[in-house]
Amino acid sequence: MTSKAKPSSTIAISLREVRKTFGEVVAVDSVDLDVFNGEFLTLLGPSGSGKTTVLRMVAGFEALTSGSILLDGEDVTGVPAFERDVNTVFQDYALFPHMTVLENIEYGLKVKGVARDERRNRATKILEVVQLIGFADRKPNQLSGGQRQRVALARALVNQPKVLLLDEPLGALDLKLREEMQVELKSIQQRVGITFVYVTHDQSEALSMSDRVVVFNAGKIEQIGTPQEIYEHPATSFVASFVGITNLFSGDRAQQIIGRSGTFTLRPEHVQISFDSSQTGLSATISSIQYLGAESRVHCTTKDNLKVIATVANEHLSRVVLGQLATLVWKPDAVFEVS
Amino acid sequence: MSLSTSSQIAKHKTQSINRFFASHPRLGLGTLLSGPILWLLVVYVGSLALLVVSAFFGLDEFTGKATTNLTIGNIEEVISESAYRLLVLRSIGIAGAATVICFMLALPVGFYISKLAKPWAKRGLVVAILLPLWAGYLVKAFALRAVFEPGSEFGDGGFLKNTIGWSPGFGYLSVIITLAYLWFPYMFLPIYSGFERLPESLIDASSDLGAGSIRTFFSVMMPMLVPSIAAGSIFTFSLSLGDYITVKIVGGKSQMIGNIIERTLLAPNQPLAAAFTLWPITIMVAYLFVMARLGAFKNL
Numbered sequence A: 001m002t003s004k005a006k007p008s009s010t011i012a013i014s015l016r017e018v019r020k021t022f023g024e025v026v027a028v029d030s031v032d033l034d035v036f037n038g039e040f041l042t043l044l045g046p047s048g049s050g051k052t053t054v055l056r057m058v059a060g061f062e063a064l065t066s067g068s069i070l071l072d073g074e075d076v077t078g079v080p081a082f083e084r085d086v087n088t089v090f091q092d093y094a095l096f097p098h099m100t101v102l103e104n105i106e107y108g109l110k111v112k113g114v115a116r117d118e119r120r121n122r123a124t125k126i127l128e129v130v131q132l133i134g135f136a137d138r139k140p141n142q143l144s145g146g147q148r149q150r151v152a153l154a155r156a157l158v159n160q161p162k163v164l165l166l167d168e169p170l171g172a173l174d175l176k177l178r179e180e181m182q183v184e185l186k187s188i189q190q191r192v193g194i195t196f197v198y199v200t201h202d203q204s205e206a207l208s209m210s211d212r213v214v215v216f217n218a219g220k221i222e223q224i225g226t227p228q229e230i231y232e233h234p235a236t237s238f239v240a241s242f243v244g245i246t247n248l249f250s251g252d253r254a255q256q257i258i259g260r261s262g263t264f265t266l267r268p269e270h271v272q273i274s275f276d277s278s279q280t281g282l283s284a285t286i287s288s289i290q291y292l293g294a295e296s297r298v299h300c301t302t303k304d305n306l307k308v309i310a311t312v313a314n315e316h317l318s319r320v321v322l323g324q325l326a327t328l329v330w331k332p333d334a335v336f337e338v339s
Numbered sequence B: 001m002s003l004s005t006s007s008q009i010a011k012h013k014t015q016s017i018n019r020f021f022a023s024h025p026r027l028g029l030g031t032l033l034s035g036p037i038l039w040l041l042v043v044y045v046g047s048l049a050l051l052v053v054s055a056f057f058g059l060d061e062f063t064g065k066a067t068t069n070l071t072i073g074n075i076e077e078v079i080s081e082s083a084y085r086l087l088v089l090r091s092i093g094i095a096g097a098a099t100v101i102c103f104m105l106a107l108p109v110g111f112y113i114s115k116l117a118k119p120w121a122k123r124g125l126v127v128a129i130l131l132p133l134w135a136g137y138l139v140k141a142f143a144l145r146a147v148f149e150p151g152s153e154f155g156d157g158g159f160l161k162n163t164i165g166w167s168p169g170f171g172y173l174s175v176i177i178t179l180a181y182l183w184f185p186y187m188f189l190p191i192y193s194g195f196e197r198l199p200e201s202l203i204d205a206s207s208d209l210g211a212g213s214i215r216t217f218f219s220v221m222m223p224m225l226v227p228s229i230a231a232g233s234i235f236t237f238s239l240s241l242g243d244y245i246t247v248k249i250v251g252g253k254s255q256m257i258g259n260i261i262e263r264t265l266l267a268p269n270q271p272l273a274a275a276f277t278l279w280p281i282t283i284m285v286a287y288l289f290v291m292a293r294l295g296a297f298k299n300l
Ligand SMILES: Nc1ncnc2c1ncn2[C@@H]1O[C@H](COP(=O)(O)OP(=O)(O)OP(=O)(O)O)[C@@H](O)[C@H]1O
Pocket: A022, A025, A026, A027, A045, A046, A047, A048, A049, A050, A051, A052, A053, A054, A201
């Protein structure tokens, strides 16, 4: 686990030995995590790995089985949600259907007793940030998915919380809108400077938006690091195969191909396909070709049935023919040992 | 051989019927629904129309039978007579009071069962509340009569008199309590399912934005329950407004619209009785209109 603390940064959230069980199910197991002020931290993991549960415990919706949570250095383990200085953007947005957009956004301020004029002021400003001026008097059911998402964001941001928790906020949007919102979310985060803890199971979303990524598997943290660290130096075979696609060699295969025992990862973009028979490398036949638009993924099979994936730029695709015998070549430093 | 051909012909016939209805979907639906629609038209709308029309009939003083000499005298009488108007107002008051009691009880009970009770206790509690629906109306009314019996020099008091030494006796208070008891499940059920339909995340969101549970209850839950409350109140209000048996059993000398209608009908003055029924019909139409505005029919 590589966790590089920026020396100057202060800690916004600390999770200490946090554990949560639902009956027999262990949802979160001994999680230790520090979130720095102002950073964009993403919790990434497959379905059921405990991301939402962690978020709900930080928000205060779920009690811990054991361990503790500190917000700004203060233990909030037993503090109810409405007394915590964090706000949440829910996956289903959870907008109040009987209130207008403006009333939704002002709700948190109203509850805290902020005066009417200031409320209106802050709400208008935040409507501008999320580009929803002119939608103030609509009801949530008169908005599109993307607009609802932005209202949910505005409703949380207007309270100027120390930390904003977002649980797959873009999950319900189509691909195009999702990519637009990713850029928008990131730029809003940089503008307002609030700490974002972002949950997703989409690895490309995690890599493109985050300052740091926490990879979860089965309730445990597999690795913490910058997107680059996570992708280029995966600590475990789980991280290597979950973040991006990769070729994993272990056991006899590793001995045979890498020449050492252990588990090794090799990204497909580092595998080159050569048809020069004098090249030394792994010989394999082209078994299938997946066209991906910008590039193609070529699946190769060796004669003892080992499968290796290589990425090929489309301009070279014409040379790759199904069933052809090829030599697979890679640089030694493209191979990483993982645990 | 011949057998197979005849079955083939039969098969062919049903096939062509199927095809006919498949290509004329409206006709198919019409055939399917014609029975229920006829039933509704004749039995429901028809009888109601007849009732309204007969309110304009005259009365043969000697035979006590309705005549077709049209008159608006009956209508005039039930509107202008102040004693009748008082009776109508009192009936509205009783039905309203029973409705309010049902609401005040159903809200916390529905909240508790839906949001706080353990999953295993939930079903049991809901069944326990709905169970009285399966007991007869008269059984329950007489059971409460035994509870409210004030007692006299000729007989012992009922349950309340014997246990706490006090009883509301037979009168409007007992009528209201009994009606509220009888119709409570009809208020409980929509409110409970309203709570069930309320997304958990809205409650989380409210608390996330700093609202305590009381604030969340009144700012988020209650407004979203208005349609459910309106739907429930339609049942409790209309069932109470039209009641006349409960009044007879626990009401002592009390009277509601239903009692006047019954008395006039048995007088016999069928046209005047019909004219009286226009009161509850009008009140309910107005009530339904207001409740529809509150969204009572949104979740049907
Ligand atoms: N209220 C609950 N009762 C019982 N088990 C629960 C409850 N909430 C979550 N779990 C279990 O805890 C585990 C982690 O769930 P969690 O919702 O945190 O996963 P997740 O990583 O958010 O998954 P997803 O990406 O599908 O949202 C799962 O096995 C889930 O079944």
